Amino acid sequence: MSLAPAVAGSHFSFENVAVAVVMVAVAVGLSRWRRLDLERDIVVASIRAFVQLMAIGYVIDLIFRSRSSLAVVAMLAAMIGFATITSAQRFRGLPRRYGIALAAIGLSSVTTLGLMVALGIISRDARYLIPIGGMVIGNSMNVASVTGVRLMQDARTQRSLIETALALGASPRQAAQSVLRRAVRLALIPTIDSTKTMGIVFLPGAMTGMIIAGAKPLDAVRLQVVIMYMLLTAVAVTAVTVGLLVVGSLFTAEQQVRRLGEAVEA
């Protein structure tokens, strides 16, 4: 695996960014013309994107220059932390929701990144670990949320089927088997489909970025393939982990369907 470094021709100046503000103005103009009432949102979003990306740019720059692997680990841990909070907030009413999100996102990112480094597929350099780690963690977060939310909804709508199975002597896991399988399958479909249509329907960000930065297209393609394979593992580990843990939280120790938000229902 040899990757070409970014070349000088890809340097972006603040002047370039300032000119790109024209794009924002076009969006604002469209909103005003069609009375979408989104001008404020567009401006705030644009400013947030600039500030957040600038900040992270400086942080990454700092980590690159420090050459400290501890800093890389801290950065990845912080990303996992933010992803955990974001995902867990979707599981309102579910017991142990933060633990569930952390276990799933943490397990999938640590195992996939660890495996990639251990097998020598990617180097332990910050310039690989941080961007690739971000992709793994971000995808895990999305899949964790979709799996958990879907399971919670299905457990509510399919409650009579689940209780029928329990009444026939099924364990919670047996009773929830079909809703669990459906939620996990659903959560994995987008990743599988984008892997399937890779290069035909869209050119993925990492590859596009490398090509713009001046890398040879075939190098960029090889890295992208590696990333997609890795994401498949990461989302599968996430979805299965969230699924099993959420099912555990949906039932009481007495193998009854937990009344989520019972006080409200009563």
Place this chain on the structure above:
Amino acid sequence: MDETARNGDGAALLGAESRLAASASDGVPKLAVSGLSYEVGSDGGRHTILDDVSFEVPGGRFFTILGPSGSGKSTLLRCIDRLLEPTAGSVLLDGEPAARMAVQTLRQRVGMVFQTAALFDGTVLDNVLYGPRLRREQLGGEAAGELLERVGLPREFAAKAVAELSGGEAQRVSLARALANRPEVLLLDEPTASLDPTASAQVERLLVRLAAETELTFVFVTHNLEQARRVGDRGLLLVGGRVIEQGPLSEILADPETDVMRLFIAGRLTGDTLSPATEPAS
């Protein structure tokens, strides 16, 4: 039944129970529910669904729980099968506390049929064999065919997809599925309420026939007074989570002791007429 009329009074209920127990063939009733309560909500807003419910069912009998919708009948069945955890009280199966049994053992011994058939995707056979398969028991197509015949369906139905069944057929399959577990007690939660009149009458006759033919003990929940009269035997009236009267249905329905029972028989009682806190007028 004059003592029982003063509902909620422990001594009166005990009196009724001892008379029921005395009529049992062998001392220990198959199912004994005593002082069962179920509350939901947090300390801020507690809501009582069941309040100190007690009754006994001797083995092989057909026991009817009658009450308007919202009176706590389904909750009562769920507490017996531990699909809900009672807040207080006990359920004894052959004198053994249900709370101390493995949940799966209890649910195998005490089967349940719900208002809607709730069949699993697949064939009729998949559904009938669901319970035995959970316990890795070998129950062949032959045994499943016999079960289907017992609930009044042809054996060939085994291969049918559940999506093709009518409401009455689906409910029969759910009954066969419950029977495949060889339960000792079968809890029936308004099993005919979602069926059309013809299918409802057929399933009702089937239940009466099964009760007569088998040793199985039935606990049958219904809001339908006429249905309760037809299926007969013993039972109780549950309103606002409380037992209003209990005893042989022919007696308590013919000669009501309480105004609540009289209102119910007159069809002027709905589930929310009485809150659990309301004492029936004497």
